[in-house]
Amino acid sequence: MTLSNEPLTLLEARHLTRIFGGGENEVRAVDDVSFAIHPGEIVAIVGESGSGKSTLARLLLRLLEPTSGQILFRGEDITALHGPRHLKTYWREVQGIFQDPFASFNQFYSVGRVLKKTLDLSDEKLSRAEQQQRLELALRNVGLDPTDVLKKGSHQLSGGQLQRVMIARALLVDPEIVIADESTSMLDASLRVTILNVLSELRARLQMTILFVTHDIGQAYYLSDRVFVMYHGQIVEQGPVEEVLHDPQHAYTRRLMADVPRLGGWGAKVAAD
Amino acid sequence: MSAVLPQSREQATGLSFGEALRARFRSLSALPSGRFFFSVILFLAILVFAILGPTIFNQHDPLQIVGGLYDTPSSKFWLGTDNFGHSVFTQLMFGTRTSLIIGFVAGLIATGIGVVIGTAAGFNGGFVEEALMGITNVVITIPSIVVLILLSIAISTRSIYSLALVIGVTSWPWTARAVRAQASSLRTREHVDIARLAGANTASLIVWEILPYMLSYIFMAFVLQLTSGILAEAALSMLGLGPSNSVSLGIMLHWALLWESVRTGAWWAFVPPTLFLTIIAFALLLLQSSLDEVFNPRLRRS
Numbered sequence A: 001m002t003l004s005n006e007p008l009t010l011l012e013a014r015h016l017t018r019i020f021g022g023g024e025n026e027v028r029a030v031d032d033v034s035f036a037i038h039p040g041e042i043v044a045i046v047g048e049s050g051s052g053k054s055t056l057a058r059l060l061l062r063l064l065e066p067t068s069g070q071i072l073f074r075g076e077d078i079t080a081l082h083g084p085r086h087l088k089t090y091w092r093e094v095q096g097i098f099q100d101p102f103a104s105f106n107q108f109y110s111v112g113r114v115l116k117k118t119l120d121l122s123d124e125k126l127s128r129a130e131q132q133q134r135l136e137l138a139l140r141n142v143g144l145d146p147t148d149v150l151k152k153g154s155h156q157l158s159g160g161q162l163q164r165v166m167i168a169r170a171l172l173v174d175p176e177i178v179i180a181d182e183s184t185s186m187l188d189a190s191l192r193v194t195i196l197n198v199l200s201e202l203r204a205r206l207q208m209t210i211l212f213v214t215h216d217i218g219q220a221y222y223l224s225d226r227v228f229v230m231y232h233g234q235i236v237e238q239g240p241v242e243e244v245l246h247d248p249q250h251a252y253t254r255r256l257m258a259d260v261p262r263l264g265g266w267g268a269k270v271a272a273d
Numbered sequence B: 001m002s003a004v005l006p007q008s009r010e011q012a013t014g015l016s017f018g019e020a021l022r023a024r025f026r027s028l029s030a031l032p033s034g035r036f037f038f039s040v041i042l043f044l045a046i047l048v049f050a051i052l053g054p055t056i057f058n059q060h061d062p063l064q065i066v067g068g069l070y071d072t073p074s075s076k077f078w079l080g081t082d083n084f085g086h087s088v089f090t091q092l093m094f095g096t097r098t099s100l101i102i103g104f105v106a107g108l109i110a111t112g113i114g115v116v117i118g119t120a121a122g123f124n125g126g127f128v129e130e131a132l133m134g135i136t137n138v139v140i141t142i143p144s145i146v147v148l149i150l151l152s153i154a155i156s157t158r159s160i161y162s163l164a165l166v167i168g169v170t171s172w173p174w175t176a177r178a179v180r181a182q183a184s185s186l187r188t189r190e191h192v193d194i195a196r197l198a199g200a201n202t203a204s205l206i207v208w209e210i211l212p213y214m215l216s217y218i219f220m221a222f223v224l225q226l227t228s229g230i231l232a233e234a235a236l237s238m239l240g241l242g243p244s245n246s247v248s249l250g251i252m253l254h255w256a257l258l259w260e261s262v263r264t265g266a267w268w269a270f271v272p273p274t275l276f277l278t279i280i281a282f283a284l285l286l287l288q289s290s291l292d293e294v295f296n297p298r299l300r301r302s
């Protein structure tokens, strides 16, 4: 189907814009953003606080209506789809993980129940035993013991465990792409590495495409193939991570790099373990 | 009234009632304050008096003529008689019962309408929110007593339930406003987005992701509506707009004022209902403010 040597595009944004408020209070949170993400790559979106990263992530997840512009998934315009009934098929392919694992978790429900809800996305009629199998497999995939966590509520689990449950949840329907919005920023340093490793392992094993939002350039460097630099709602620079970070073209990227103290010492990527 | 409702985020994210209670009782030092138990016991005592009192004291007809005009309290009629010769003590039991029923029904109606409108407005935002809050603000600015008087006159037979209905449908706006703020702040929480990504529709988002987080808050709002419902009944009945052929605390006060019990020194006609209204309102408001501590243990420590 491809007409050129270009890699197939999985997720594409065209002139995507989201404006909040109006008049004097107008905020162009995402301002005319265009890009393409290819199957199997890990893309990091970096930028300072308020640059529009989360807004972009929520637009791509179809949790927020764009003011204008389009989102295409495998060439199909999914901005035309509205409501859960029509977006279900999209959410089977595009899933999300958020910043705060505690807030992501409805504290009134057990891990099992939260996971089962996501299984509703699937069109297959699964028996109870099959459902149970899926849940257990997903939890093992992120290094959790199903018998230990399935019946527990959010108050009985640590932040790192909860975030792994949220990753398991996102993977439950076997999506093509996972959008992770600052999914490590609430965790302490050692857990952060664990989560990053879980993500990069998933890519290696499942050829998962990952869009990874962070304000931590180190994480972008560690995990991603390509990087988008966001500034005031616009992508001011994008390219392979080594290129962008070692030879930043845009003034803002250079400033962003200057804020990272460790960057000077970076010769090569640090080994995963 | 709205000022008493906590607006903080703590409230929105508070534990469920059961969870909170369990957490509180786990250690002795974490027991809810004496205020909570005191208010609960006080209110329960009033409930028992109103519900079981007639059986306990074997008095089943508050409208029975047992004496003359303002007979002084005696060993037979502990609180004497009113202007018609009814036993004030018996009237007090049945009157408290009526007032509580009206308060409960009005409170349920007001809380129900308020929660539905507030949740719909806060969760949907945009045009729906503006329209619903527009209506709410209009209802809020109309002095409720005027509506109550007009509606009370319009309704020909004033049963205690129609009076409760009138009170309920005029007092929901405060609850709607408070609930709207809660729902609006809950709407943007990440677990709601997670449920959306699982394909949940609006109804199930509200039922499973929003309402559970508001339950403790809604319960506190109900206690306030219950209190103000009882007081609204008293005010209306004192004006002579109370339920026909029945006795309530407000109706007792109505006759006591009309027959000049204050001037004639028949204190037993007006002190008991006044005292009961005060105790009920005191117990409920104390309960409401101590519930705050039960639901949010953190508030207490700081």
Ligand SMILES: Nc1ncnc2c1ncn2[C@@H]1O[C@H](COP(=O)(O)OP(=O)(O)OP(=O)(O)O)[C@@H](O)[C@H]1O
Pocket: A020, A021, A027, A028, A029, A047, A048, A049, A050, A051, A052, A053, A054, A055, A056, A215
């Ligand atoms: N629902 C909203 N209503 C109004 N303004 C919003 C809303 N959401 C985001 N904004 C504004 O849009 C801009 C971008 O916000 P966004 O959350 O996307 O930034 P971010 O890059 O994710 O920041 P952070 O690193 O702090 O998470 C900010 O100025 C923010 O105030």
Ligand SMILES: [Mg+2]
Pocket: A053, A054, A055, A182
């Ligand atoms: Mg963000």
